[in-house]
Amino acid sequence: MEHFEQQRYFSTELLQWYVVIKRDLPWRRHRNPYFIWISEIMLQQTRVDTVIPYFNRFIEKFPTVEALADAPEDEVLKCWEGLGYYSRARNLQAAARQVKEQYGGIMPSGKEEVAGLKGVGPYTAGAIRSIAFNLPAPAVDGNVMRVLSRYFLIEEDIMKIRTRKHMEELVMQLIPEGRASDFNQGLMELGALVCTPKSPKCLTCPVMEHCRGRIEGKEDQLPVKTKAKPPRPEYRLTAIVEGTGEHAGKVLIRKRPDTGLLAGMWELPHVPESPDVKPGAYVPLPDEAAADRLGAALNAEHIPASGGEHVMNAEHTFSHIIWYMRVYRYDGQVPEPAAPLVAAEQAAAYETGNYQWIRKEDMERYAFPNVFLRILNDYFE
Template identity: 50%
Template sequence: MNVLEDKVRQKDIQQFQSDLITWFEREQRILPWREDQDPYKVWVSEVMLQQTRVETVIPYFLRFVKQFPTVEALADADEEKVLKAWEGLGYYSRVRNLQSAVKEVKQQYGGVVPSEEKEFGGLKGVGPYTKGAVLSIAYNKPIPAVDGNVMRVMSRILSIWDDIAKPKTRTVFEEAVRVFISKEKPSEFNQGLMELGAIICTPKSPSCLLCPVQRHCSAFAEGTERELPVKSKKKKPGIKTMAAIVLTDDDGQVYIHKRPSKGLLANLWEFPNLETQKGMKTEREQLTAFLESDFGIQAEISDLQGVVEHVFTHLVWNISVFFGKVKQVSDAAELKKVTKEELEEFAFPVSHQKIWKMAVEAAGVYNSAAR
């Protein structure tokens, strides 16, 4: 018998299930994706909730399912509109994968989200967590759905000291949840674990005295609840210094640029920008040379207007912001000219939304039209 099996054997699993599910059915938060068990809506919510807080997701979810209420609606939607609906949530590969997957659901499964592990798990972007969450919540399948909240809860319940930052550790928790999960109410069980981790068994200050499964918790009994889970620190993100420019012409139209179809923030729109280098040339001089060499644009460029910082998980962008007026254009095919009103239709990353807000708020530069 391995260590995990020994720890599991010591628990009253049936009572744990009862305590957790009873608490969840009584105390669960009222959330829009819990109004029914529509597999499509559950799927959308779970994709949105990955690496994003519930409070942030709620208004996005409501707008998204109003605009794309069914598998067919999302499958047939223009990608530009889908990205715009996702604008501000970040991690845009999530929604691109979701749209690719629902297209497959429409073509291969008649628009019905498949209920079997092999079929649903084979769709683009559907990993072990999404598979377990959607199939357990929507179809009552007893499949583990292990996210950060669940790993934290189970590490304390079973006193598991494996580093949760290591990918292989997830399988340890999947094994544990597979043993603990209720076969009768897997939807309530999995949601109960997630809910417990979100509002009671929190990372730094767990509310152990309010916990419905406190009597089952090894960490509480041992006084180690604040030491678990074990999680090694990530490397510090790299820093990239950049310069961006909000360029307008005499008609007040704005020049924007579409990012490549692959890589970071793929297919989103941005203002012309470049990575700057330390050296003899100032950022403004580098920006001037960049506009001429890449777009054939000569422009009158302002002084530095401010700096926008945006933090990714692995990278920090420090963007120096300039405003400019186009004087001459020879070849700006890579740029698109839009009115301020049309700008509303394009999806921008948060960093460039901040840049536009800076431009809008700059006295005497733009009118009060806002994004």
């Protein structure tokens, strides 16, 4: 079969298939570019089923670009709580402010304008321009690269940027005149429902007849992809500091810096268990020593904490790190020996606004990463 013919067949069959079987998803019920944009950011590295409830809550709370631009960042993060990759939320709001100020609150459709928005890369720019505005732009994500690598038997490593660029050129040739929106969505829909990473459902595939990957029996070896490195372990000691006096019944939390891991999120105070753990050479500190180390670290930051009793352990896996956490409970009182010094300085720690005493019901007002939600909910149980 001629290459051109193979392409024409693919586009025609895919489009016809998509318009019949396409799923009813919340962001497909409108042509609102703002909604499409929100959905595309949320869908980055995140499954459809996970995104749906977040999307519905988000557009209810922030129905317009301006509503999002004008919201406090903490509220945006709270709405994103549990979804992960929290910089997406912060970049999204920064971009909403860009749209409000530079484009009068109207989502732009131009290539440069869309691609210039914070948090919008090559994929998302193409997705917004094609899906929301039906402009002929490639939206090449993992689904698309999997589908194309199989159908056209492309054995380039999809982790390489030039492979994505190659696929983008291919998609530009494949998009039928005036059908960019449905075609790009169809490509992703096929990858999500039929041309799945494992056990692709070739027998129900609309383009199986001319799929080179399947014909040559290589569908299970495609796409070619370099393996990710396993996450490195980090051993951390975590504190539940119980307030006393005016803070009785409360627990101390702190806000993370606005860059890096879990930026802008709230957490329980925690420190490395030991300064430098060589891989595979972890030796746990005895409980008493661990409690002392963590207590001393808290006091050094002018946080009143005495005692230290092991209450639970927790694990949490990120993309590149795995936290092994040992959790200790403290009384939020100034320890005896250092009392005068600590008492005099402890207030300074709270002046930054980075620390708060909270009750269980106050958790609604702060955005926590899942690992701390689990610990706090378990503790307040």
